[in-house]
Amino acid sequence: xxxxxxxxxxxxxxxxxxxxxxxxxxxxxxxxxxxxxxxxxxxxxxxxxxxxxxxxxxxxxxxxxxxxxxxxxxxxxxxxxxxxxxxxxxxxxxxxxxxxxxxxxxxxxxxxxxxxxxxxxxxxxxxxxxxxxxxxxxxxxxxxxxxxxxxxxxxxxxxxxxxxxxxxxxxxxxxxxxxxxxxxxxxxxxxxxxxxxxxxxxxxxxxxxxxxxxxxxxxxxxxxxxxxxxxxxxxxxxxxxxxxxxxxxxxxxxxxxxx
Amino acid sequence: xxxxxxxxxxxxxxxxxxxxxxxxxxxxxxxxxxxxxxxxxxxxxxxxxxxxxxxxxxxxxxxxxxxxxxxxxxxxxxxxxxxxxxxxxxxxxxxxxxxxxxxxxxxxxxxxxxxxxxxxxxxxxxxxxxxxxxxxxxxxxxxxxxxxxxxxxxxxxxxxxxxxxxxxxxxxxxxxxxxxxxxxxxxxxxxxxxxxxxxxxxxxxxxxxxxxxxxxxxxxxxxxxxxxxxxxxxxxxxxxxxxxxxxxxxxxxxxxxxxxxxxxxxxxxxxxxxxxxxxxxxxxxxxxxxxxxxxxxxxxxxxxxxx
Numbered sequence: 001x002x003x004x005x006x007x008x009x010x011x012x013x014x015x016x017x018x019x020x021x022x023x024x025x026x027x028x029x030x031x032x033x034x035x036x037x038x039x040x041x042x043x044x045x046x047x048x049x050x051x052x053x054x055x056x057x058x059x060x061x062x063x064x065x066x067x068x069x070x071x072x073x074x075x076x077x078x079x080x081x082x083x084x085x086x087x088x089x090x091x092x093x094x095x096x097x098x099x100x101x102x103x104x105x106x107x108x109x110x111x112x113x114x115x116x117x118x119x120x121x122x123x124x125x126x127x128x129x130x131x132x133x134x135x136x137x138x139x140x141x142x143x144x145x146x147x148x149x150x151x152x153x154x155x156x157x158x159x160x161x162x163x164x165x166x167x168x169x170x171x172x173x174x175x176x177x178x179x180x181x182x183x184x185x186x187x188x189x190x191x192x193x194x195x196x197x198x199x200x201x202x203x204x205x206x207x208x209x210x211x212x213x214x215x216x217x218x219x220x221x222x223x224x225x226x227x228x229x230x231x232x233x234x235x236x237x238x239x240x241x242x243x244x245x246x247x248x249x250x251x252x253x254x255x256x257x258x259x
Numbered sequence: 260x261x262x263x264x265x266x267x268x269x270x271x272x273x274x275x276x277x278x279x280x281x282x283x284x285x286x287x288x289x290x291x292x293x294x295x296x297x298x299x300x301x302x303x304x305x306x307x308x309x310x311x312x313x314x315x316x317x318x319x320x321x322x323x324x325x326x327x328x329x330x331x332x333x334x335x336x337x338x339x340x341x342x343x344x345x346x347x348x349x350x351x352x353x354x355x356x357x358x359x360x361x362x363x364x365x366x367x368x369x370x371x372x373x374x375x376x377x378x379x380x381x382x383x384x385x386x387x388x389x390x391x392x393x394x395x396x397x398x399x400x401x402x403x404x405x406x407x408x409x410x411x412x413x414x415x416x417x418x419x420x421x422x423x424x425x426x427x428x429x430x431x432x433x434x435x436x437x438x439x440x441x442x443x444x445x446x447x448x449x450x451x452x453x454x455x456x457x458x459x460x461x462x463x464x465x466x467x468x469x470x471x472x473x474x475x476x477x478x479x480x481x482x483x484x485x486x487x488x489x490x491x492x493x494x495x496x497x498x499x500x501x502x503x504x505x506x507x508x509x510x511x512x513x514x515x516x517x518x519x520x521x522x523x524x525x526x527x528x529x530x531x532x533x534x535x536x537x538x539x540x541x542x543x544x545x546x547x548x549x550x551x552x553x554x555x556x557x558x559x560x561x562x563x564x565x566x
Contacts, residue, residue: 007366007369007370007374008370008374008375010366010367010370011366011367011370011371011375011383014363014364014367014387014444015386015387017441018386018387018390018441018444019390020405021398021401021402021404021405021441022390022393022398022401024401024404024405024411025397025400025401025404028404035409037407037409037410038409038410038411038414038415039414039418078293078294078297081290081293081294082293082294082297082298084290085287085290085291085294086294088287088290097294097298100298100302100303101294101298101302103302103303103306104301104302106498106548107306107498107502107544108498108499108501108502108519108543108544108547109499109502109503109504110502110503110504110519110522110523110540110543111309111502111522111540111543111544112305112502113504114309114522114523114526114536114537114540115305115306115308115309115537115540116305117526118305118308118309118312118318118533118537119304119305119308119309121319122308134301137301138301138302141297141301164280169267169276169277169279169280170276170279170280170286171263171266171276172263172264175263195392198394199392199393199394199395199397200394201394201395201396201504201505202502202504202505205504205505206523206526214394215394215395215396215397215505218394218396218397218400219396219505219509222396222399222400222403222509223508223509230400231400231404234396234397234400234401237393237394237397238393238397241392241393241394241397242389242390242392242393244392245388245389245392246385246389249385249388253381
């Protein structure tokens with residue numbers, strides 16, 4: 001074989017490795033039968049249509065959605081001032097604060113989940129939606145800070161100073177200059193935080209109590225025998241996640257946010 | 260917007276805003292309150308508390324009981340081969356997975372960053388990133404369907420006549436490794452891509468003109484210049500792999516339990532063994548960060564001559 005073909009071949013093999021299992025999962029959702037097994041001899045759409053009638057599944061998606069929205073709102077409310085503050089600092093203090101800020105992104109996720117499990121009782125949160133939201137927010141804040149910092153780096157102090165020279169007070173500078181400039185970063189961060197929260201397992205598992213998110217419910221079903229319905233529901237969530245991800249990516253990229 | 264202008268007519272608001280405008284330091288101090296409180300409360304306090312709990316004999320404390328300090332939770336780790344073996348297995352496993360991820364993803368990242376036509380690079384990158392927006396659990400579902408005894412792989416191989424009976428692939432080290440690589444690849448891909456993209460093509464061309472073969476170019480030009488990207492990728496992948504909790508339980512077998520699952524199991528027990536779990540978590544963080552730090556220090560740095 002020609003040597004120039006090896007690299008593209010490897011690339012497309014890798015793409016196949018990424019996508020073929022997902023395609024197989026989508027197909028399995030159409031199997032007419034109660035067990036997951038190949039080959040698929042007869043086909044049905046009952047599993048995909050049955051998703052809306054699966055009460056546990058809908059409940060878990062609702063929990064996931066709630067947690068995603070609450071945690072994202074919290075992460076943005078904290079991450080924005082945090083990013084703006086870090087941007088003002090220089091030297092040692094900046095490095096120290098950055099390490100403390102990005103710590104949750106580097107801890108093995110199991111450790112972070114367990115530390116939070118023991119901590120939530122102190123702040124009066126028993127396992128449930130509120131505890132999960134706080135836990136996910138803690139995991140998301142580092143990413144918001146990253147995106148805010150990248151964008152602020154592109155802004156520089158001149159715009160705000162010009163507005164001040166023209167008589168704007170601090171509140172007006174923030175609302176009319178800083179916020180609009182950061183808006184693309186915040187929209188991108190919003191979508192990424194929703195995804196991060198939606199796909200989280202370890203924190204949800206330890207902080208959720210009786211409120212199961214979608215990944216926790218699927219995990220339980222996988223361990224105790226499952227039918228093609230799990231494949232169907234997973235496929236629907238897969239498509240939705242990819243759509244949100246593509247949206248976020250295109251939003252961030254269009255505005256030249258990515259380094 | 261008008262609201263903010265009108266608000267200036269309200270005396271206290273105007274005073275506050277003007278005071279802020281006049282004193283940049285006050286502004287920064289005010290801006291600092293939320294971030295510093297958050298970092299202390301959300302990032303550091305849970306870890307500090309976990310550190311404290313790991314030395315307690317009992318937690319949560321029954322009412323009316325004094326805290327009793329002990330090192331027994333740490334000693335249990337050294338005494339019980341069950342914990343120690345899982346710990347060592349986790350480190351060996353995560354290190355091997357990191358190496359494997361590097362070997363598999365390196366050519367992919369190189370192809371997208373350097374070889375693929377410029378016009379399609381972003382699109383290729385998006386294709387590679389897209390599967391990673393999906394939950395670890397959903398991707399485990401997909402791999403179970405591929406690798407199980409009546410899964411796509413076995414059925415295809417049997418239909419082709421390659422094998423007579425299904426190969427046991429699921430719940431082995433094979434399925435575990437294949438599944439973990441599926442999760443870690445992105446964390447290697449992005450740092451490598453960023454590092455490769457910055458390498459000047461002319462340097463590689465110049466080396467080739469001077470007679471350096473592909474291996475020499477890789478060793479003398481590409482690896483040194485991509486060093487930071489490689490270290491970042493390996494660090495991220497290792498920390499991700501060592502903390503994986505759900506995926507090894509779904510795709511791995513019962514006899515290759517990893518330490519993360521061991522810790523998780525402590526918390527699932529009926530009797531409260533939180534201090535034991537806390538001690539194990541501390542041991543995991545210290546070991547993992549120490550290992551990663553040593554790795555980053557040991558990989559040789561290049562002396563860059565100013566170009």
